[in-house]
Amino acid sequence: MITPPNYPGIPGASPGTPPGPPDLDVGNSRFRLALARIRLAWRSFRGAWSIYLESRIGVLSLLIIGMFALMAVAHPVLMLTIWDSGTYDPVTGYAFGQSQQPASPSWRHPLGTDPLGRDVLSQLLWSTRSEFVLGITAALVTVAIATTVGAVAAYYGGIIDAFFMRLADLIIALPGISLLIVLSALFKLNLFYLALVIGVLGGFGGTAIILKSQALSIKVKPYIEAARVAGGGHFHIILVHIIPNLLPLSLLYMMFTVTSAIFAEAVLSFLGLLDVRMSWGIMIHTANTGGYLMGGTRYWWLVVPAGASITLLCSAFYMGGRALDEVVNPRLRRRHD
Amino acid sequence: MTGYLVRRAGQMVLTLFLIITFAFFLVQAQPGDYATFYALDPDIPPEVKQQLRASFGLDKPLWEQYLIHLKNTVTGDFGVSFGHFPRPVMDVLVERVPRTAVLFLSATVLSFYIGFFLGKAIAWRRGGWLEYTATISGATLFTVFTPAFALMMIWIFAFRLGWLPVGKFLDPLVWRHADVSANYVFGQMLLTAFLFTAFAFLVLYLLKRTGRVGLARWAGPLIAVGGVAALFVWSFSGVGGLALDILKHMVLPIVTLTLISFAGTMLLTRNSMLETVREDYVMAARAKGLPEKMVRDRHAARNALLPVVTSLVYSLVFAIDGSVIIEVVFSWPGTGLTLLQAVRTEDLPLVMGAMVFIGLFSLLAHAIVDVLYVYLDPRIRYQ
Numbered sequence: 144m145i146t147p148p149n150y151p152g153i154p155g156a157s158p159g160t161p162p163g164p165p166d167l168d169v170g171n172s173r174f175r176l177a178l179a180r181i182r183l184a185w186r187s188f189r190g191a192w193s194i195y196l197e198s199r200i201g202v203l204s205l206l207i208i209g210m211f212a213l214m215a216v217a218h219p220v221l222m223l224t225i226w227d228s229g230t231y232d233p234v235t236g237y238a239f240g241q242s243q244q245p246a247s248p249s250w251r252h253p254l255g256t257d258p259l260g261r262d263v264l265s266q267l268l269w270s271t272r273s274e275f276v277l278g279i280t281a282a283l284v285t286v287a288i289a290t291t292v293g294a295v296a297a298y299y300g301g302i303i304d305a306f307f308m309r310l311a312d313l314i315i316a317l318p319g320i321s322l323l324i325v326l327s328a329l330f331k332l333n334l335f336y337l338a339l340v341i342g343v344l345g346g347f348g349g350t351a352i353i354l355k356s357q358a359l360s361i362k363v364k365p366y367i368e369a370a371r372v373a374g375g376g377h378f379h380i381i382l383v384h385i386i387p388n389l390l391p392l393s394l395l396y397m398m399f400t401v402t403s404a405i406f407a408e409a410v411l412s413f414l415g416l417l418d419v420r421m422s423w424g425i426m427i428h429t430a431n432t433g434g435y436l437m438g439g440t441r442y443w444w445l446v447v448p449a450g451a452s453i454t455l456l457c458s459a460f461y462m463g464g465r466a467l468d469e470v471v472n473p474r475l476r477r478r479h480d
Numbered sequence: 481m482t483g484y485l486v487r488r489a490g491q492m493v494l495t496l497f498l499i500i501t502f503a504f505f506l507v508q509a510q511p512g513d514y515a516t517f518y519a520l521d522p523d524i525p526p527e528v529k530q531q532l533r534a535s536f537g538l539d540k541p542l543w544e545q546y547l548i549h550l551k552n553t554v555t556g557d558f559g560v561s562f563g564h565f566p567r568p569v570m571d572v573l574v575e576r577v578p579r580t581a582v583l584f585l586s587a588t589v590l591s592f593y594i595g596f597f598l599g600k601a602i603a604w605r606r607g608g609w610l611e612y613t614a615t616i617s618g619a620t621l622f623t624v625f626t627p628a629f630a631l632m633m634i635w636i637f638a639f640r641l642g643w644l645p646v647g648k649f650l651d652p653l654v655w656r657h658a659d660v661s662a663n664y665v666f667g668q669m670l671l672t673a674f675l676f677t678a679f680a681f682l683v684l685y686l687l688k689r690t691g692r693v694g695l696a697r698w699a700g701p702l703i704a705v706g707g708v709a710a711l712f713v714w715s716f717s718g719v720g721g722l723a724l725d726i727l728k729h730m731v732l733p734i735v736t737l738t739l740i741s742f743a744g745t746m747l748l749t750r751n752s753m754l755e756t757v758r759e760d761y762v763m764a765a766r767a768k769g770l771p772e773k774m775v776r777d778r779h780a781a782r783n784a785l786l787p788v789v790t791s792l793v794y795s796l797v798f799a800i801d802g803s804v805i806i807e808v809v810f811s812w813p814g815t816g817l818t819l820l821q822a823v824r825t826e827d828l829p830l831v832m833g834a835m836v837f838i839g840l841f842s843l844l845a846h847a848i849v850d851v852l853y854v855y856l857d858p859r860i861r862y863q
Contacts, residue, residue: 200615313495315793316842320801321819325831328823329510349794402623410805413627414820427628436631437639450628457623465619465747 191391191470201466207459211452215275218268231262233269233421238262245435248444255444257426258433267448270422274405274456277338281404282397284342285350290393292347293354294385297362298377307351314348323407327416334419337411341404350396354389361388391471398464402457409453423449488850492843499839503832504549513538514828558833563825569833572818575663577837578670579649580814582730584803584841587737588796595742596788599749600781603757615750618743626740626802630809633736644732647811654725665722672710679706733810737802744795745788752784759783789853796845800838815841 195201222228230236237260238244240251244260254263296304319341326332326340361367362385370380411417412424415432419425430436430445512519515533524532533539537548552559558569598618602611621629638646645651650662680703687695687702714720756762757780765779804816811817815834822830 313498315797316495316839316846317499318797318800318804318838318842320804321816321835321838324804324820325506325823325835329507329831406623406625409625410627413625414808416823423625427625431627431631437635446628446631450625453625453628454620454623457625458619461623462619468751 194470195466198466198469200462201469204459204461204463204466207455208463211271211456211459212275214268215272218265218272221265221268226262226265231265233261233266236261236265245442245445254448257429257445258435259429263426263444263448266421266426267423267452270426270449271452273334273419273422274408277334277408278401278404278460280335280338281342281345282400284339285345285400286393286397288343288346289350289354289396290386290389292351293358294381294389296351296355297358298381298385304355307347308355311348311351314344315352317344319344319403320407320410323411324414324416327411327418331418332411333417334408337408337417338404341407342400345396345400345403350400353396354392357392358385358389361385395464395467395471398460398467401460402464405453405457405460423453484854485851488847492847495843496836496840499843500550500553500836501546503835503839504546506835507828507832508542508545553836558836559829561822561827561830561833563822563827563830569829572830573815573833573837576813576815576818577841578666579812580803580807580816580841582670582673583733583737583806583812583814584799586730586734587741587803588799590734590738591742591799592745592792592795594738595745596749596781596785598742599746599788600753600776600784602746603750603753603784604776604780606754614746618746621739622741622743622747624740626805627809629740630733630736630806633732634810637732645729647729647809649726649729649811649813650722651725651729655722658719658722660719660722662722662726665719666726668717668719669723669726672714676706676710679703729812733806733812736810737799737806740802741795741799744798745792748791749781749784749788752787753780756780756784786853786857789849789856792849792852793846796849797842800842800845804838 222231228236230238230240238246238252238256241249241256241260244256245258246252246256246260248255252262252264254267257263257266292307296307322344323337323340327337330336332340367380367384370384375383408417408419408422409424409427412419412422413428413431415425415428417424426449427446430442435442435445513533514536515529515538519529530539537545540548556570558573561567561569561572564572598614602608602614605611634646638644655662683702683706684699687699714723759780761783762775762780765775770779803814804819806812807814807816808820815838818830819834819838821827822834
């Protein structure tokens, strides 16, 4: 996969969420137990949040992601209120008011129009939503698979472990973009299948190895021993004790997967291989196949908004992940001495 | 060590076998087959279509087709390319693979050095302006939309400034009267580069073996003499101008690929350094009164190198992917561009061949990193 290469060192210390009070507490009702757990989770979340806020880059990336989320919401709102669908539809619209396409930015079309007379701002906003959907789907699939595989492989060990780790080695060695180029050219991949492919490749690949090594360090903790002594089954221990402690690290790798998913989608759309209606990659593809890129700065609105959006959103998720890394991995934190 | 190498090679063969199998079944799973090209032609009668299918071997059961494919692949026969008819796939790939290898290797080595150097610098001085600039610009370059960035580089350096050629492998105008083929010149260039690297390593190794610090100073000048000698030979070989033309075409893709991939190593080195600078041996080195530079390079950075090399596998895959994109944008005729053109024109034998070669490529890179790791970390000795 094109997961970012710099997997941080495997955190040796325990992750943010404490495991909650032991189940041995007999007199308590379930409700109070749940309440206590929520309080604990909230406290650890607040602690993690304040560490995250210390990182300036982390805050900046969070702001950028928030801005893009607003953009994604803005499109349907604008379409319902001030934009009529004949002119502003990202795929079928046509800017009748302009005598020449592509038209440079104006009040009616703040980012101009593309060579086919479609509003660039509308395309940009429309694509934002699908990028989020793609990125988050891929990330959820990756994390669901990787967490399960990591926890199961670490817990059972032996042949299951060997199988999944060799599989992960194989997937890491595969260059993802080349594979996706072949897949998307031979089969008609739409956004959902692309997210699924990226998610599965990421989930069984490098992320599984990282989460497994973290799960190994959790497996030898005393509370796992305690749970076993208390009579917890394999399934219970994996589900209630190992996986919740893997979640902070999983969240970190979700961020990286989002980056690689958005990037892969943009590259494939740029090459014209993907079956999607509109995306940032397709916007650049349209400009490139029309020969407008070598016009340099003359037709900037055809390339700069889409290119900058891909770069900004990818790097925001990536830098957000790195800031999160400092929360999850205490050894990276700046010393207060 | 030998046992480890043998086992590693066995693993590679097994993985390669899996990749070949995967490529075969992937192409089988896509709708249509080789004979579908003719199936829509109404002028061809049905019995001829059947004959065509039979001549391609498509009437045999799938497992038999697979065994035949496997046998042919192992013997180096990937069939005939549709797009480059009548050239065999192997012929096309043997021409293209070295071009990818050069692009990829030089960019990887360069980006590793730059990334490692910057990474240790920014970890040594946390919170300085250098850290913010390097981190932000590195991460931006790392996550930049590669095709757009590559096109921007072309626009600036090739189109506006005109310093370098726009793309492709060579300039036909220069080669119009050449009586040697481009592959020959490129092969000679590769040979020179290889010999020069071997010479440099030999010089470094031999001077280090002598164990005298004074002699080690001569390594730089000696290697430089070797480089000048190589240039001298080339300038009198008669094809120096042609080689220069290829070199000029190589600069921009390599620089672009280096720029987008150095940040991975840089950020990882930074993280790794942040952990090693807290170790006791670094404090001990400081307490001994060693100069700051030596503490950083010999004690902290040397140990920070290990996790970076472990993760080099990820960087390698990133660089292979990057080189595919770079090849497409720069029209650099390597394996990546070949793969894209092949899938676009449904040149299925070439698709399978290129996939196997790209897989082999990353497997080899992976193995080299593993072996390198053993040499770098004397604590690890594979039995």
